[in-house]
Amino acid sequence: MKPRTLFQKIWDNHVVHQEAGRQAILYVDLHLVHEVTSPQAFEGLRLANRLVRRPERTVATADHNVPTSDRSLPIADPISKQQIDTLRANCKEFGITYYDLNDAQQGIVHVIGPELGYTQPGMIIVCGDSHTSTHGAFGALAFGIGTSEVEHVLATQTLLQDKPKTLELRVDGELKPGVTAKDLILYLIGQITTDGGTGYCVEYTGEAIRSLTMENRMTVCNMSIEGGARAGMIAPDDTTYEYLRGRKFVPKDFDAAVAKWRELPTDPGAEYDKSLVFQAADIAPQVTWGTNPGLVVSVNSHVPKPADFSDTTEQKTAAAALEYMGLKGGEAITDLKLDRVFIGSCTNARIEDLRAAAAVARGHQVSENVNAMVVPGSGQVKIQAEQEGLDKVFREAGFDWREAGCSMCLAMNPDKLAPGERCASTSNRNFEGRQGKGGRTHLVSPAMAAAAAIAGHFVDIRDWK
Numbered sequence: 016m017k018p019r020t021l022f023q024k025i026w027d028n029h030v031v032h033q034e035a036g037r038q039a040i041l042y043v044d045l046h047l048v049h050e051v052t053s054p055q056a057f058e059g060l061r062l063a064n065r066l067v068r069r070p071e072r073t074v075a076t077a078d079h080n081v082p083t084s085d086r087s088l089p090i091a092d093p094i095s096k097q098q099i100d101t102l103r104a105n106c107k108e109f110g111i112t113y114y115d116l117n118d119a120q121q122g123i124v125h126v127i128g129p130e131l132g133y134t135q136p137g138m139i140i141v142c143g144d145s146h147t148s149t150h151g152a153f154g155a156l157a158f159g160i161g162t163s164e165v166e167h168v169l170a171t172q173t174l175l176q177d178k179p180k181t182l183e184l185r186v187d188g189e190l191k192p193g194v195t196a197k198d199l200i201l202y203l204i205g206q207i208t209t210d211g212g213t214g215y216c217v218e219y220t221g222e223a224i225r226s227l228t229m230e231n232r233m234t235v236c237n238m239s240i241e242g243g244a245r246a247g248m249i250a251p252d253d254t255t256y257e258y259l260r261g262r263k264f265v266p267k268d269f270d271a272a273v274a275k276w277r278e279l280p281t282d283p284g285a286e287y288d289k290s291l292v293f294q295a296a297d298i299a300p301q302v303t304w305g306t307n308p309g310l311v312v313s314v315n316s317h318v319p320k321p322a323d324f325s326d327t328t329e330q331k332t333a334a335a336a337l338e339y340m341g342l343k344g345g346e347a348i349t350d351l352k353l354d355r356v357f358i359g360s361c362t363n364a365r366i367e368d369l370r371a372a373a374a375v376a377r378g379h380q381v382s383e384n385v386n387a388m389v390v391p392g393s394g395q396v397k398i399q400a401e402q403e404g405l406d407k408v409f410r411e412a413g414f415d416w417r418e419a420g421c422s423m424c425l426a427m428n429p430d431k432l433a434p435g436e437r438c439a440s441t442s443n444r445n446f447e448g449r450q451g452k453g454g455r456t457h458l459v460s461p462a463m464a465a466a467a468a469i470a471g472h473f474v475d476i477r478d479w480k
């Protein structure tokens with residue numbers, strides 16, 4: 016048989032029907048659901064008098080709208096309350112597992128899927144959410160879908176899809192001390208730009224990727240979409256299997272499952288439509304300066320000026336971004352002063368992220384000019400962090416310690432930036448208004464965010480003592 020890529024194998028395993036020149040019909044193994052993109056989908060089912068085809072393959076949680084403060088209080092915002100009440104009622108009516116607000120396993124959908132062992136190698140995983148690419152870290156084909164597609168998957172457990180091309184992003188060598196998976200992915204997006212991955216499913220390969228932990232691999236795959244890609248994936252290996260072993264919803268005969276998963280990685284000699292190679296040693300800690308994740312530089316450099324770009328469109332984009340961000344261009348990144356720091360989101364709110372931030376924060380105080388918060392990605396992450404005493408480290412340093420949810424990653428709940436506020440954030444999007452109208456977001460790693468909270472401005476984590 017012709018050598019195949021990881022992507023091709025998963026695709027081949029899931030095509031239910033394909034007519035020449037038409038979209039393929041794919042079987043979906045796992046459908047994750049949240050409150051924002053599901054209400055109309057369920058309504059559609061009701062109107063058509065249909066049931067959910069495979070309720071046991073469908074898992075729901077509330078994450079975007081949930082308040083991250085006291086959960087014993089009623090939800091103040093009527094729209095948020097309605098969305099969450101609606102999801103709860105829909106899951107009950109259609110027989111779907113739902114992790115409700117006060118469930119210890121509630122959390123950001125992309126954090127709880129892997130944590131509970133729902134996410135597994137070789138699967139096709141969809142969710143009405145662009146950061147579904149996160150699950151590709153397990154060697155799954157995972158991507159976001161729209162609300163009408165959510166309805167289609169609920170009704171049929173299948174999805175119509177055009178086949179993307181494959182793009183290999185290979186990172187050779189080892190990351191230097193202080194350089195994290197977040198820096199790696201920001202760097203890659205900076206290199207390929209936010210539409211470099213358009214039309215592709217990315218497979219991340221190379222020594223720098225192989226040596227990442229599962230949580231770090233999730234950080235990388237999470238942001239695939241910010242590089243324009245349909246999905247991002249990493250071949251499963253022993254790191255993957257050891258992470259999954261013993262988790263709640265993994266296959267009962269785990270060793271037999273592993274034996275099958277071992278067939279998934281790309282065969283030697285298989286061809287990608289395109290391959291790009293990078294050197295881990297070239298990557299420094301990254302900070303975004305603009306209004307998309309590709310507008311990024313190393314912490315030890317300067318905010319660019321429009322004139323630094325050769326292309327006139329890029330110059331215009333840069334000028335508009337600088338204006339929104341309240342920057343002139345030419346400032347040293349380490350001179351940028353912060354008002355807020357947000358450590359959270361499906362990119363960087365797993366236990367290893369919180370450990371990395373706590374290691375920096377331990378024994379220090381948050382700058383008096385900064386309001387800093389830490390929002391665990393899930394109830395389980397929160398419990399574990401508390402068992403390890405990380406909450407204490409954060410609280411003693413002056414960080415706010417919250418309940419799990421999307422929080423200030425996007426302004427759909429009470430956690431928001433005020434206009435003009437500058438924020439160091441471990442999330443994945445720095446679009447205009449993303450964290451609140453007029454808010455200014457700089458994307459960084461958890462360690463860099465913690466250091467910035469303490470110093471009151473960005474610091475090169477490699478100099479941190």
Ligand SMILES: CC(C)[C@H](C(=O)O)[C@@H](O)C(=O)O
Nearest residue numbers: 051052079143144145146425
């Ligand atoms: C609300 C949801 C549809 C959205 C997404 O698709 O990604 C959100 O999660 C985001 O990160 O912007």
Ligand code: SF4
Nearest residue numbers: 146360361421424425
């Ligand atoms: S944490 Fe942010 S990026 Fe992730 S699902 Fe929630 S809103 Fe989207």
